[in-house]
Amino acid sequence: MIPGAFEGAEAPSNIPEDYERGMLMSSFYDLFLTRNVPESLQFRILTIPYFVYLLITVFLTFLFFRYFERVGADKAKRAIKGLSLFLLFIFFFRIYTDYVGDWDFDLVGEELPFHLCLLACFVLPFALFTGNELLMNFSYTLLLPSAVAAMLMPTGAYNQYCYFGWFTISFYIHHGLVVMIPILAIKAKIFTPDKKYIPKMIGMAVVYAIFIFFLNKLLGANYMFLNTPSAGSIMVPLAKVFGNPGYVAPIVLIGIIAMLLMNTMWAGIRRRRVVVGDQ
Numbered sequence: 001m002i003p004g005a006f007e008g009a010e011a012p013s014n015i016p017e018d019y020e021r022g023m024l025m026s027s028f029y030d031l032f033l034t035r036n037v038p039e040s041l042q043f044r045i046l047t048i049p050y051f052v053y054l055l056i057t058v059f060l061t062f063l064f065f066r067y068f069e070r071v072g073a074d075k076a077k078r079a080i081k082g083l084s085l086f087l088l089f090i091f092f093f094r095i096y097t098d099y100v101g102d103w104d105f106d107l108v109g110e111e112l113p114f115h116l117c118l119l120a121c122f123v124l125p126f127a128l129f130t131g132n133e134l135l136m137n138f139s140y141t142l143l144l145p146s147a148v149a150a151m152l153m154p155t156g157a158y159n160q161y162c163y164f165g166w167f168t169i170s171f172y173i174h175h176g177l178v179v180m181i182p183i184l185a186i187k188a189k190i191f192t193p194d195k196k197y198i199p200k201m202i203g204m205a206v207v208y209a210i211f212i213f214f215l216n217k218l219l220g221a222n223y224m225f226l227n228t229p230s231a232g233s234i235m236v237p238l239a240k241v242f243g244n245p246g247y248v249a250p251i252v253l254i255g256i257i258a259m260l261l262m263n264t265m266w267a268g269i270r271r272r273r274v275v276v277g278d279q
Contacts, residue, residue, distance in 0.1 A: 049163035057176040076188035084125040087177040091121035114223035116146040136191040140182040145258040147178035
């Protein structure tokens with residue numbers, strides 16, 4: 001019997017089994033696909049489920065990394081392209097599950113691929129299948145750090161979902177793939193991070209941010225969180241210091257620093273390999 005199903009009244013003894021199964025499925029549906037979950041099951045950062053999701057992401061990246069060391073280049077490239085198509089599938093499937101499970105579903109205001117991590121669902125497959133080095137560098141130096149930031153500091157909206165529900169699981173699958181694919185593409189020698197693309201990528205990011213700023217005004221949306229800070233993120237304290245929209249300026253600076261660090265880190269790894277190989 002389900003606790004609370006007959007609150008305030010004595011439960012009849014002849015309840016059909018299919019009714020009880022229906023109640024159980026309804027409860028599971030609420031937990032897995034909606035925001036209608038008890039506070040004790042809601043996702044929170046710095047909790048055990050939070051760290052488990054991060055560790056699983058790191059572990060799977062490591063497994064794929066080791067797998068690519070044992071297979072040929074052609075298999076590795078096909079596998080990465082397959083992962084990028086799976087990422088695209090996750091994007092559309094999440095829209096569907098948002099529609100059937102979230103009573104606050106807003107296709108125009110939340111679901112369109114204008115957040116950087118949603119944009120990655122289209123940029124990565126396109127870059128991999130066309131061999132576009134600029135977009136692969138863009139994915140590595142900007143989209144990858146954005147996905148890492150999102151996983152470390154999920155927006156406050158995810159506090160409303162169950163920690164083992166589909167929204168939380170798909171969030172980490174999605175962002176984990178955005179992190180994993182560029183790293184694996186480097187391992188498979190599909191592309192090599194090149195600092196010569198940094199000025200172009202900064203220009204692309206600035207133009208895109210300006211476009212999104214005006215798009216938000218048109219749609220009444222908050223893509224890339226350019227209208228209001230994302231709850232639970234570093235944007236909140238920045239907004240308290242720099243105001244709104246002043247908090248955007250340090251975010252842009254952080255993005256540029258991330259680009260430089262990603263390329264500097266890779267350049268250091270490459271130099272170390274050259275030195276080791278010469279010994």
